[in-house]
Amino acid sequence: MVESVHNKSIDMEMRSDDDFRLQTPTPRENSTPEVELQMNAKLDDLYIEKHQIVDPDNSSINAVKISPDGKTLAYCTSSGVIRVYNLDGFSPMVELSGHTKGVSDIDYSPINSDILASASDDLTIRIWSISKNKCLKILKKHTYHVTSVNFTQKGNILISGSADETITIWDLSSGKSLKTLAAHSDAISSISLTPDNTIIASGSYDGLMRLFDCETGQCLKTLVYNTSSHGTATASTSDVVNPPISCVEFSPNGKFILSSSLDGVIRLWDYMDNKVMKTFGGEDGNPVCEKFGCPAKFVTTTLDPLVVSGSDAGILMFWNVHSKNIVCNQINMEAPILGIDMYQGGKVLAVCSKKGELKFFEINEKYVKS
Amino acid sequence: MNLSLQDPFAVAKEYPESLANALQYGHCVTFQFSHKGDYLASGLSDGSVVIYDLASRGSVIAHLHKHAHIRPITSVSWSVCGRYLLTTAQDWHCKLWDLSLVNSPNHDSAVIRSIIVDGPIWSASINPSNEFQFTASLFEDQAIFVDWSDPLPQNYRISRLESKPLEEHADSDANSSTKSVTLVTAFTHNGRYVFSGTNKGWINVFDTQSLQMVHSMRLTTSNIKNLVMSPNGRKLAVNSSDRIIRQISLPDLVNQQNPDSWEFDVEHKYQDVVNRLQWNSVCFNHNGEFLVASTFGTQSSQDLYIWETSMGSLIKILEGSSEELLEVKWNYSRCMIGSNGLEYGTIYLWSVDFPQKWSALAPDFVEIDDNIEYEEKEDEFDIIDDDILNKRRLEEEDSYVDILTPENHDARGFDTSLRSFIIPINYERPIV
Numbered sequence: 001m002v003e004s005v006h007n008k009s010i011d012m013e014m015r016s017d018d019d020f021r022l023q024t025p026t027p028r029e030n031s032t033p034e035v036e037l038q039m040n041a042k043l044d045d046l047y048i049e050k051h052q053i054v055d056p057d058n059s060s061i062n063a064v065k066i067s068p069d070g071k072t073l074a075y076c077t078s079s080g081v082i083r084v085y086n087l088d089g090f091s092p093m094v095e096l097s098g099h100t101k102g103v104s105d106i107d108y109s110p111i112n113s114d115i116l117a118s119a120s121d122d123l124t125i126r127i128w129s130i131s132k133n134k135c136l137k138i139l140k141k142h143t144y145h146v147t148s149v150n151f152t153q154k155g156n157i158l159i160s161g162s163a164d165e166t167i168t169i170w171d172l173s174s175g176k177s178l179k180t181l182a183a184h185s186d187a188i189s190s191i192s193l194t195p196d197n198t199i200i201a202s203g204s205y206d207g208l209m210r211l212f213d214c215e216t217g218q219c220l221k222t223l224v225y226n227t228s229s230h231g232t233a234t235a236s237t238s239d240v241v242n243p244p245i246s247c248v249e250f251s252p253n254g255k256f257i258l259s260s261s262l263d264g265v266i267r268l269w270d271y272m273d274n275k276v277m278k279t280f281g282g283e284d285g286n287p288v289c290e291k292f293g294c295p296a297k298f299v300t301t302t303l304d305p306l307v308v309s310g311s312d313a314g315i316l317m318f319w320n321v322h323s324k325n326i327v328c329n330q331i332n333m334e335a336p337i338l339g340i341d342m343y344q345g346g347k348v349l350a351v352c353s354k355k356g357e358l359k360f361f362e363i364n365e366k367y368v369k370s
Numbered sequence: 371m372n373l374s375l376q377d378p379f380a381v382a383k384e385y386p387e388s389l390a391n392a393l394q395y396g397h398c399v400t401f402q403f404s405h406k407g408d409y410l411a412s413g414l415s416d417g418s419v420v421i422y423d424l425a426s427r428g429s430v431i432a433h434l435h436k437h438a439h440i441r442p443i444t445s446v447s448w449s450v451c452g453r454y455l456l457t458t459a460q461d462w463h464c465k466l467w468d469l470s471l472v473n474s475p476n477h478d479s480a481v482i483r484s485i486i487v488d489g490p491i492w493s494a495s496i497n498p499s500n501e502f503q504f505t506a507s508l509f510e511d512q513a514i515f516v517d518w519s520d521p522l523p524q525n526y527r528i529s530r531l532e533s534k535p536l537e538e539h540a541d542s543d544a545n546s547s548t549k550s551v552t553l554v555t556a557f558t559h560n561g562r563y564v565f566s567g568t569n570k571g572w573i574n575v576f577d578t579q580s581l582q583m584v585h586s587m588r589l590t591t592s593n594i595k596n597l598v599m600s601p602n603g604r605k606l607a608v609n610s611s612d613r614i615i616r617q618i619s620l621p622d623l624v625n626q627q628n629p630d631s632w633e634f635d636v637e638h639k640y641q642d643v644v645n646r647l648q649w650n651s652v653c654f655n656h657n658g659e660f661l662v663a664s665t666f667g668t669q670s671s672q673d674l675y676i677w678e679t680s681m682g683s684l685i686k687i688l689e690g691s692s693e694e695l696l697e698v699k700w701n702y703s704r705c706m707i708g709s710n711g712l713e714y715g716t717i718y719l720w721s722v723d724f725p726q727k728w729s730a731l732a733p734d735f736v737e738i739d740d741n742i743e744y745e746e747k748e749d750e751f752d753i754i755d756d757d758i759l760n761k762r763r764l765e766e767e768d769s770y771v772d773i774l775t776p777e778n779h780d781a782r783g784f785d786t787s788l789r790s791f792i793i794p795i796n797y798e799r800p801i802v
Contacts, residue, residue: 115797127797136798154408156795157426171429174800178426183731195776196786197425198372210731213372215425218726220375222733251773254371268771272374274733277771279764298773305773321773
């Protein structure tokens, strides 16, 4: 038994080695050298602005999501309202009201674009039907602001993170909570799921990222970035500063985690090895975001995969994942960016800001990989 | 992907060890895991079907009760894609359900095909290579093979599968007074052949293209209760009422086209020589290396027996149920064994336990079994300047990172690239 496990792991190492050798040269051969150069130099035409929406209440837009069928767009604001727009013509469709305090996050059900979940500071999570303009369920358990909601791929499980330091797993077919994961010591800021929905990654203001088994609720691993040269075991507590994590996001293949922390740096982790593979920072080493939880995500439709993140200053920044160079920072929202969502790996992009503005972009076709 | 972070010794376990869960919604009389292993369909004694989602530890996601059967279900069978479900019952009906229509306000019922036969149905199974074909064994009648690709009932093609063995093999008792009837049918893993077992201990093999009997052999003289093939198509287990499970190594049915050249060797016979119990049901694991069986009767028989099939030795007894267990099924990708109880109709699920590692919560600690003499590293307490440290860290970041290519196999070696059908959810009304 021991033998076979051992062999398997060696096998896997060899395979990843092969991947490495095979795949590095391919993009270089396929794309023309001119375009290759462009994906590393500054671009001013990566995305083309198509539309702009200004919130009627002028309140901060905290999250934006594009529906899985690509037909609608929803955003939530600090005034507690969720507004849904038709992407065909950008006409307002419905206004979902019911939350008594601001809404921090929303998510569409991946199996049904009519269903939306929302997380609010009024301690509740609500499930909405857009076509009926109706709240279908109210989930109550959290004892402080709910900061994030995520559906699993099958749409029957909802995972919520809260400022009460817990993560709750909800079964939507019965409306009951299945498990509460209490392992953090400060507010949960963000949650992400692997593509196979078996691991939950959570980011918290306590500076830790924890990975949980979605089924058993066990903590599988903890990732932490220490500024000290030693681990926590040897350094005195005052030496150890773990910058709060504001955003976590699994890579499209689920093998890496992108984390934003309030030391202003975005890191790409290999969570199997507990290792930071890439560090993305602002221009000239300046911080990206130190105050707000600006989200970071992957753009996969471009010639080279990119990382996109908003900044405190309102600049939408794009980095080449491999070279870590900033390839675009032309888009300016003029206020902290609080939400980014995209469709089809980044062919369209929606960005929202703290001053109540939402912009909708389409990618410049010449940068799309064939 | 969670498995790659779990204890590798626990992941490498090949059979479950402890009772993990018991599902109780209605009185289950038969059940089946979906091919991908994420759903479980349970046939109830009232004729309806309940579907559990195993990823959420068994929450009910659908209850198929409209236009359902009106007598206890006798079998449920999933299509390989996970979208269709075939059910048979004692009410003489076979029904095919399209699960994309469940939980939808626009559809009254998810039944898309239904036929009535001349009696109760023992069991039925969907052709693994065509979800609109199935075979069923009927009470005191010939088995049938049905092709209902065309939705119009008058175009259903129903063929009889002869239960009398091929003539050259048939001996004197083929002419005797008692009629020979087929009790069980089973498809090979690729859907090329159907194996049927009769009340006289014969196994007949049919070609699913021509529907002609191509081979028959006699294993015993008593009723054949179960025919189970390992998913890799290497082994066959035959459970008969003579209290013996016969394990047969199958010839290469894919490449050996001529049925006359097939040889079926009985590798092992499993029987309980002490209690002399009959076996209720048997099942292989994914590669046929293990066989699990449930036992008949109420005394001392609330356990499942697992044998290792190369030597035929008993390696594990699964305990924990409080009633006699009927069917036993293996969920390959989850390394889980399920069995339903006779008395209360509970489904018991055994699986592998993963111990919680406390070191997962503290990244700087490692768990060790014994004390080790710690040797301080040369540079362990060196104070390194932050700038140098940062520079060193950035230098390590030059390697290529592939964020796109997914892993196609999980830590147990199962293919994860297969996409399976997702059953829609009713967000408005709770089912339970």
